[in-house]
Amino acid sequence: MAIESFGTERAARRLRLGMVGGGRGAFIGAVHRMAARLDDKYELTAGALSANAENAKVSGEDLGLAPDRIYSSWEEMAEKEGARDDGIDVVSIVTPNKLHFGPAKAFLDAGIHVICDKPMTLTLDESLELVKIANDSGLVFVLTQNNTGYPLVRQARAMAADGTLGDIQVIRTSYVQDWLTTALDQEGQKQAAWRTDPKLAGAGGSIGDIGVHAFNLAAFISGLELESVCADLRSYVPGRQLDDNANVLLRYTNGATGTLWTSQVAPGNYNRLSIGVYGTKGGIEWVGEDNDNLQYTPFGEPTRTITRGGPGAADVANRVTRMPPRHPEGYIEGFANVYTDAAELIWAKKDGRDPDPGATDVPTVEDGARGLAFIEACVESSSKGGVWVDARPDL
Secondary structure (H helix, E strand, O other), rough: OOOOOOOOOOOOOOOOOOOOOOOOOOOHHHHHHHHHHHOOEEEEEEEEEOOOOOHHHHHHHHHHEEEEEEEHHHHHHHHHHHHHOOOOOOEEEEOOHHHHHHHHHHHHOOOOEEEEOOOOOOHHHHHHHHHHHHHHOOEEEEEOOOOHHOOHHHHHHHHHHOOOOEEEEEEEEEEOOOOOOOHHHHOOHHHHHOOOOOHHHHHOOOHHHHHHHHHHHHHHHHHHOOOEEEEEEOOOOOOOOOEEEEEEEEEEEOOOEEEEEEEEOOOOOOOOOEEEEOOEEEEEEEHHOOOOOEEEEOOOOOOOEEOOOOOOOOOHOOOOOOOOOOOOHHHHHHHHHHHHHHHHHHHEEEEHHOHHHEEEEEEEOHHHHHHHHHHHHHHHHHHOOOEEEEOOOOO
């Protein structure tokens, strides 16, 4: 069944949304805009859409922005929007990793809520500083780890939390692609070039681009704190500056162990994110390319398939479901669920009330810091020959 109530409760108005990055030629900006529109909670009002002034201008015109709300820099946008009576309520930051911290700080300082793409910052030190800034501001900060928005990922998280799986002992997670099998980054392909440039992407290549998704998914579902990692990072394409494949052993503070594999040089894999979480009472398995289904196996019993919107789907999954079973939902909807929950958190702040409890299942600024701690621990471990390295940020 379709859950008609999700995203339909009308606030006083749409939230005024600004965007940093996401102009012509950018992939993820369009995804964020589609996600923000899906439940009609936002209206794109302002943008600093490109570091190139002309591209920023034409990109803003493409999106129908008023001329005085098209900015040539995020610094100007934060200053002017923060001073307007009708200024933006929230900004979405969809730039390369290097340009996350500066804009996030500027908009928080201007009294504007922040939605930021992952990884949250270029370095762990920046992320820890941003945690303090965001918490001191009292504003909403949401990290778009979009895979946390899938209905059956929300259900998996609830099953781990309510004891259905028993004590979690083993986690297996991976995120595997093949698009960097050749030297696209050295041939001028924009999306490949910045992701393999440490000045723009940070210390991690595949481990930072997609490995952090696998790490976050394991943490989100299991509820466990990662203690340490032992990593082997490789770059298989000659001349590539950052890793394109990583194998990581995981140790959690409760004694659980796990493995994480991330690769962008595995032919035949387009966008395969998967996870298995196994406890003393049962196990669950989920694959992003088949996101409408969750495999649940109580120990000693046959495996059961739980389908989004179907029998066995829990309220926590139904809350973020739009279409009836077997009417596929997916990537955009996962992002949209994060955006719609962010809108509820922002309106709750504005109204001085408690938010819908379901809306609190979104990644936070602290989760962003945990992601950077994971990335840097993996890089350090691999550089030292695969020793165990503490992966806990000092929050």
